[in-house]
Amino acid sequence: MTTSPGQEMTLTNSAKREVLERVLKALDSKFYKPELLDATWRDAIESHRKGIESAPTQDAFELAVTGLLQTLKTSHLGFFHGTAKRASSRAALSATYLADETANGSRWIFQDVHDGGSAALAGIQPGNILLRVDGKEIVPPEHPVFPMGASSTIDFVANDGQERTASVDVAQPKGKKLQFVEPTLVQSKLLSEGIGYLKVAMFPGMIGVEVANSMSSAIDALGNISRLIIDLRGNTGGGAGALRLMSLMTPNRAPVGFSPGKRWAKRDLAAEKTRFPRLGKIPASKGALWLLGLQFLPALVTKSPIVLETEGLGTKPYDGNIVLLVDRHTASAAEMVTIFAKENHLATIVGEKTAGRLLSATSVKVGHGFRLALPTGAYFTWNGTALEGSPIEPDVIADFDWQERRSGVDAQLLKALSIAG
Template sequence: MNTPPSRESGLTGKAKHEVLERVLKALESKFYKPELLGHDWKTAVASHRAAIESAATPDAFEQAMTELLQVLKTSHLGFFHGTARRASSRAALSATYLSDETPYGSRWIFQDVHDGGAAALAGIEPGNILLRVDGKEIVPHEHPVFPMGLTSTLDIVANDGNERTVSVNVSRPKGKKLQFVEPTLVQSKNLGERLGYLKVAMFPGMIGVEVSNAMSDAVAELGNIGGLIVDLRGNTGGGAGALRLMSLMTPDRVPVGYAPNKRWAKRDLATVKARFPRLGKIPSSKGALWLLGLRFLPSLITKSPIVLESEGLGPKPYDGRIVLLVDRHTASAAEMVTIFAKENKLATIVGEKTAGRLLSATSMKVGHGFRLAFPTGAYYTWNGTALEGSPIEPDVATDFSWQERRNGVDGQLQKALELIAG
């Protein structure tokens, strides 16, 4: 039985050629925006081919492939080896950062740090300044990466001004595999004066039964509140569990949006969208997912878009008094929530412009242990708004001030409190 060359032993020229051709074939057949694969793309493939097929090492091959894919300038697009045991800080640390000039030069500064994630467990806080990872100076625009299964050391400048070294392990065993340390997905608390606070770190899972139940439980525990602050800062998205949050923001059944694939790219969607099937209920248990799959099997076979529709959960005491906190790292499914609230006038949006990264995507094997992640559909709101590359503007712009956060002040949350109290 033949086995593909290991990552350590390198790749033959034939293997690199095969992988490249499979990537090109996958994009040609399923990439969400066919017009991007026109003359400019073919020219780019021709100019990058030699570097890709002559790459000396698997890492160099991966980098060369990545540089080609960057020509398409779209989110949710990546090329990596299936055995890769490293990740960016967003996924690995459950944290985000921004770059700015500091007393230590141009540096990354932590912005969102989700409770329960690897960064928070290591004692990292918003406003901390990153200096080094495993002894290596990290200066923008180089992003830090973290190996799974190993402990990394981070040198930071803490908010008290002292330099510290913290140890971070970004993964933990799950059976025979490793998984990222998952942050606390949902948190809620009463802020007094019948005001509630709900923070959602991300929406894991394709359907998101667990996070949906957690959000419903959290809101129920807040009791008879007359106002609600929903915090989606640093929420980089996920799956359909975001529908539950939208449903908690409106009592009615309201069409949300859909993600047409390549097959529908040139259709007049406004004239056919009313015929698309609708997903308007998140099951209460994973055991009911098979019924959902059975219901939508014809749509999966025909590749028809599925419209998300809020669940019609009925009135809530805080209806009409919702503030939604977002920032530059609010992305994907969290942006679906944001634009739904904005277009339907369900909440006042406070914070920074969102990321503008919202596509449906998949990943597939392309041979010799490599995988290609790529977008298969553009997301459209029911009103026809496409968000990819178009950040959502907040109603009340409030920038993140890392200097204030180092002094314990969350200016964005303070603005939300002012608005909802008024």
């Protein structure tokens, strides 16, 4: 790999071949669903190889490898250079959007805008229409990306119909590194007498001690409510902190699900799942995480799946009277919560079909500064449901109407309120 000041890094042909072979080796070794690496996949490799090895620039190389990976048609799969200081809008802005026709042509329209995130801090609201990023017109299906170490300007049509420009900073220093501006993770309020509202933007962290404690505190602050609306719209997932939310939805201990890796792909999971170790308690503090690591060390060494089990937190005054709000951007760990509630009849699910993206994933180095993100385990509910590629159907459909949202009406929340009574 060579580079000149002010120029994009370039790759030698031998470096490109080396990286590609390491990508293929990593997939053979770790990919969660080996049956997808079949003759069709091998044909795809050969049909894409020339374009990958002849890519003239680093960006072209990334796009070419990404094109190959997309033929596997699975989520949590990506290829990028470690020096890349850019991020998708979902991560960078703590916001989501959908594509539709507008008076400005085909455009992205903001759907979920989480309080405290970069988009919200810049004054962007649900229903706003994205026009340009740093002066470049953004038209679907192209998605905007944002540099992490610099401010970006966003031109958009506000909900009053006026075009506006906002400056966004997607990251902030944390020591010597940059970290995304994190949205307000947990919010709660009383919507009316007896009806509480809990919104969770994401479940950060592998175990999620902080978000778990925040959810428990938020529920306690609501007091003696008889009905609860949980809002997971735009929640793109995270880690095991989601277990606390599931535990707040049922008084009992109940098995939730598990993520078997490649070595379990052909095993009889229904027969073996009762022998898997169980994680049924999120520690009260990060200081106790080492005990958790010690407890599950044998499972980590043997790569045994670990069953999530609710914590048995006892009865709540709203038990049996929960409405769960979801949309097309509700994904990953948030879908674990949704399917758990649905299969155990713990809540009425309201909104749109969820994303259908639920896999365990990791990233590995594949040489010359590149990394491969890949799924290493499927997720199965205790009842045996696999969600990857299968969005969860709500019990009550309530679509996001962006034109109505521009007038200040949150029809999905109003529907949830009408069901909660």
